[in-house]
Amino acid sequence: MAIGFNVAIVGATGAVGNEFLRLFEERNFPIASLRLLASARSVGQTATYKGETLTIQEAKPDSFEGIDFAFFSAGASRSRNLVPAAVEAGAIVIDNSSAFRMDPRVPLVVPEVNGNLVDGISRVYAVPNCTAIILLVAVNPLRELGEIERLVVSTYQSASGGGAKVMNELIEETAHEIGALRGLPAEGAKSEKVLPHPYAFNLFSHNTPVNEFGYNEEEWKVIEESRKILDLPELRINVTCVRVPVLRAHSESVTIEFAGEAPSEEQVREALSRAPGVRIVDDRESNTFPMPILASGQGDVLVGRIRKDLSHPSAISMFIAGDQLLKGAALNAVQIAEMVINVGQPYRDEQFV
Numbered sequence: 230m231a232i233g234f235n236v237a238i239v240g241a242t243g244a245v246g247n248e249f250l251r252l253f254e255e256r257n258f259p260i261a262s263l264r265l266l267a268s269a270r271s272v273g274q275t276a277t278y279k280g281e282t283l284t285i286q287e288a289k290p291d292s293f294e295g296i297d298f299a300f301f302s303a304g305a306s307r308s309r310n311l312v313p314a315a316v317e318a319g320a321i322v323i324d325n326s327s328a329f330r331m332d333p334r335v336p337l338v339v340p341e342v343n344g345n346l347v348d349g350i351s352r353v354y355a356v357p358n359c360t361a362i363i364l365l366v367a368v369n370p371l372r373e374l375g376e377i378e379r380l381v382v383s384t385y386q387s388a389s390g391g392g393a394k395v396m397n398e399l400i401e402e403t404a405h406e407i408g409a410l411r412g413l414p415a416e417g418a419k420s421e422k423v424l425p426h427p428y429a430f431n432l433f434s435h436n437t438p439v440n441e442f443g444y445n446e447e448e449w450k451v452i453e454e455s456r457k458i459l460d461l462p463e464l465r466i467n468v469t470c471v472r473v474p475v476l477r478a479h480s481e482s483v484t485i486e487f488a489g490e491a492p493s494e495e496q497v498r499e500a501l502s503r504a505p506g507v508r509i510v511d512d513r514e515s516n517t518f519p520m521p522i523l524a525s526g527q528g529d530v531l532v533g534r535i536r537k538d539l540s541h542p543s544a545i546s547m548f549i550a551g552d553q554l555l556k557g558a559a560l561n562a563v564q565i566a567e568m569v570i571n572v573g574q575p576y577r578d579e580q581f582v
């Protein structure tokens with residue numbers, strides 16, 4: 230392998246883990262060695278990186294010897310258990326889980342929004358919730374047009390946001406339901422059911438626990454993390470998160486309320502056209518706007534349906550879609566690592582715990 234950094238992926242067999250492998254190749258991330266880690270269940274499985282076959286190892290506290298960058302995407306409890314060991318071993322951690330996002334010591338970074346927090350000092354960077362990242366890439370550029378007072382967001386979240394098992398569940402359940410509609414005999418047993426409700430030809434409120442205020446965990450993460458990332462602790466946000474039977478990429482309906490009069494459509498369009506990580510898809514004539522199928526596999530967040538909210542003089546509305554496995558997870562993490570490399574972060578000189 231080329232000269233570069235020693236890199237580990239924790240959760241290498243997962244939906245996000247797979248994207249890391251592809252992105253490292255695509256972006257020519259400077260890798261000297263790559264260690265693929267997952268649960269004991271996957272030990273001995275293989276994955277390919279730049280034509281080389283790599284064997285999956287079990288992620289354990291002693292897995293990080295000599296590692297420069299550890300990318301975590303194996304769930305919050307694994308991050309809580311293993312991130313301190315990775316930092317202790319000298320690695321810089323970029324964590325996709327929710328474990329450290331709200332820790333005041335940990336920068337919660339969307340490079341296009343608050344990349345200035347990549348400071349050359351932190352040992353752990355948290356990648357925000359995927360729905361929040363997609364939202365903020367599209368909303369942040371509008372802050373130059375006026376003070377944002379309130380956001381109202383409704384989401385249409387895909388199966389891939391729940392990981393590989395949920396994607397399988399949607400595919401198999403859809404095949405099963407189509408078979409049933411056509412009167413065909415059921416094809417084999419359905420795979421393990423992760424979601425609490427029928428998924429094919431259905432949609433339901435996000436499948437995370439609901440808190441005392443009636444908001445589910447996903448909605449609460451969007452609220453809290455958006456406030457932290459934008460550094461607007463008082464920002465008013467109302468979010469409704471819904472799981473829809475789309476395989477990949479999340480969509481969101483967003484209404485943005487400004488402190489004064491709303492900017493014009495032209496101003497919004499102009500600000501978004503200059504914004505990094507944003508692509509405007511807004512063709513009224515052909516009725517073509519952001520769609521998950523257009524966003525899948527893309528690094529940019531697609532923004533369209535840009536219009537004044539005619540029910541409120543201070544508000545504008547838009548519809549956005551983004552690939553949450555990429556910009557909402559792996560790509561955002563790799564971008565943070567690239568920024569760390571660019572600021573010349575000193576390695577192995579500070580401890581996180």
Ligand SMILES: NC(=O)c1ccc[n+]([C@@H]2O[C@H](COP(=O)([O-])OP(=O)(O)OC[C@H]3O[C@@H](n4cnc5c(N)ncnc54)[C@H](OP(=O)(O)O)[C@@H]3O)[C@@H](O)[C@H]2O)c1
Binds near residue numbers: 242244357359
């Ligand atoms: N999916 C998304 O869009 C998205 C977006 C942002 C953040 N995230 C976060 O990224 C993480 C992974 O999500 P995902 O969608 O990739 O999930 P996934 O497809 O279910 O993959 C989970 C990964 O975690 C590994 N894992 C599970 N238990 C483990 C253990 N005890 N020790 C070591 N590794 C273990 C799995 O390994 P085995 O194959 O061996 O079980 C697998 O590689 C989660 O924290 C999630 O919240 C996901």
